Amino acid sequence: MRFPKLAFVFMFVGCLVVYLTYVKRHYDDSKPQLPDQLPLHRMDIHKQSTSAQVVSESFQYGIMFDAGSTGTRIHIFKFQIEPNEAPKLAHETFRAIKPGLSAYADDPEKSKEGLLELLNVAKDTVPETLWSSSPLMLRATAGLRLLPGEKATILLDKVREVFSESLFLYRPDSVSIMDGTDEGMSAWITINFLLGVLHGTESPKVGMLDLGGGSTQITFALQDEKTIQSLPLDYVTSFQMFNISHALYSYSYLGLGLMSARLAVLGGIEGQPSGPQELVSPCLAPDYSGQWEHAEVLYTVKGQKAGEPIYETCLTKVEKMIYKRVRKIEGVKDVDFYAFSYYYDRAVDLGLIDESTGGSVKVSDYIEGAKKVCNNMAAGGIKESPFLCLDLTYISVLLQELDFPPDKELKLARQINDVETSWALGATFHCIESIHKHGTC
Template identity: 90%
Template sequence: MRFPKLAFIFMFVGCLVVYLTYVKRHYDDSKLSVPEQLPQYRTDTRKHPTSGQVVSESFQYGIMFDAGSTGTRIHIFKFQMEPNEAPKLAHETFRAIKPGLSAYADEPEKSKEGILELLNVAKDTVPEVLWSSTPLMLRATAGLRLLPGEKATILLDKVREVFSESLFLYKPDSVSIMDGTDEGMSAWITINFLIGALHGTETPTVGMLDLGGGSTQITFALQDEITIQTSPIDYVTSFQMFNISHALYSHSYLGLGLMSARLAVLGGIEGQPSGPQELVSPCLAPDYSGQWEHAEVLYTVKGQKPGEPIYESCLRKVEKMIYKQVRKAEEVKNMDFYAFSYYYDRAVDLGLIDERTGGTVRVSDYIEGAKKVCNNMSAGGIKESPFLCLDLTYISVLLQELDFPPDKELKLARQINNAETSWALGAAFHCIESFRKHGTC
């Protein structure tokens, strides 16, 4: 049987249409399977300052919001990318506002204003052509960890609303509450990246201490097999960066940040605003009476009547509060440590370091500083800093409980090579790599 010529032509055209439709659909599906808007480098050209030759440099931006217990900060990182080399931090733009997100727990809509203010800083910093390929991230720390789950979720949803309209590269999982261990690990990455210890050089890594408002972290590279064997399993973590594996001891003590510890020493109870709101403590000057706000609760705080020396009475209170809450880590005696946040601030208050440049202190400096401040308070001094005796006593006890001896030196720095020494840089590294590999943060 012979097919009419016209019928053959129609059949051929029909098959061709079906084939092309299949190819197009297959091509579209393959495009959808690739993560959208992966971070892209921007290549700039410039003349070399000495040779005069035109050279090309590739850059990648990343934006990290740090939603802490006392404030929200934005870090805008500009990385210089080199083939087969670790990225270099070319520049960081930093801004901070107060209060922290947790202060808006009962009025979450008001949290948007501060987020928008900081986003405008990012828009002024990142070239507009790169907005859609610049990852935008927020990590919340102890302030939101301490809130009831529903309140924290609502606040994060408000942030997601603002971020989704920002035109930066954003995914819903880019906004989250950071696990305490991740916070410590990210800060460790930051400090060791900035000193050049993660670039395959012979520079030894350093340990990291961070004292925030709601939690405190300790992280260091494990060197002793005994520490690995005797530490709880959730204190030991490992990761790979720049093709090098690192095994870390890292733990976050929630509720032992300076503000939470201050409340506990004063006799208050975290997360219970209906509890006692008049607090009397031997860590305050005997004639002191004032108000202190913490976690949206306004407390009346007073000193006890004169009796035993303030330092000794306060020391006993602090030791009782922290008893068996902290694990000793033998290895800390034998490696260099950097300390951040309130460790830095209280050293400035004592005049031990310059506020701008930082410096080095010994654990014994905090101990002796606590004794001096407390004794001056009993003599009627230091009224402008009513909590300094308590804070310094707590810091000195905390360090010793972590097994730092009195003669141990700590390096204090807010910046290294003009970059902030917080966990934000390390967390941004992780998110950018995750975006590149998986399309999520």
């Protein structure tokens, strides 16, 4: 039987297609498979040999320099990252050196040695494979705020020069002077992060009170939209974290930190060393005479002659100094607050809390403590703490001016879950979040 020529052609073509399909499939099966998409960002490398160090992909490091007035401190935070979960702080490495960065205002080149010393700590802590993905930051506080603008700028430029050669993840805007509001916000983030409530939408957030030497901050979450709309813009700060928006009441009162307030109550003038340097005050014991240094000015301080009751007279002085300088805000009595710095220190001085473990106090404890200390001082006691009467009276008035009632309880802590309650943790965490979302912090 003879096949038509056309049928023969179809059979030949069919056999050829089957053969080519077989060859292609065999080739595809034998070559290595490639992923559909290469990862855009990795925080580590895989093991390349049985002896190579393995670094978990679930860790992220952040390096924060805290350039304060008395010293520079480095915080190296190691965060554990899990899919669909809030990051956890796995470890913190801390080191501090003196003096502060501002001490090199007239010779910025000398600051380089200390910066390199602390950078070596970071290099010893962070695996080398993660240097390029570990943000490096510096935030300066009171020390640089008080410097003339040009000197502060030159110092920060020196920091940028050193950081740019470090091999860590660095951007010029990662080095800056921190304003008081940012300091309060960062401390608020730290506290709520350590308490494990920052990432929850329903979890109640705690507020933060910080009393430093030159300024004092109050920060807490705002829930009521009507309250938010009624506040001046500079009292409200908003940001997003864990895809949750936070609206905070956050304000820093410059000049109402404990040391600045003490100077004002005594009758001195901040930033004017040529002003009166002998200060007489009813907040000191009648027979007291001594010296006190503030902002590199040495003052002679004396108590007034006996006659008027110390507490009542001192209270009048403090109330006059603070009059209309603090804004009351409704709702603080309904928020749980943590208080730090001099709130903590003066509670220790009164014996209200343990120095190492902290505790809780009521606003009334400061009020009654001030009365007790001032009355004892009038009777000739507590000469080793000449300013305690003034300090406690000021703290009690400040809290009431902020609208905290006498029965309001405050939690005092230097650590939460064995981690220091520093603003550095919150600032680092917020910066890492911003870099991942916006490419800058």
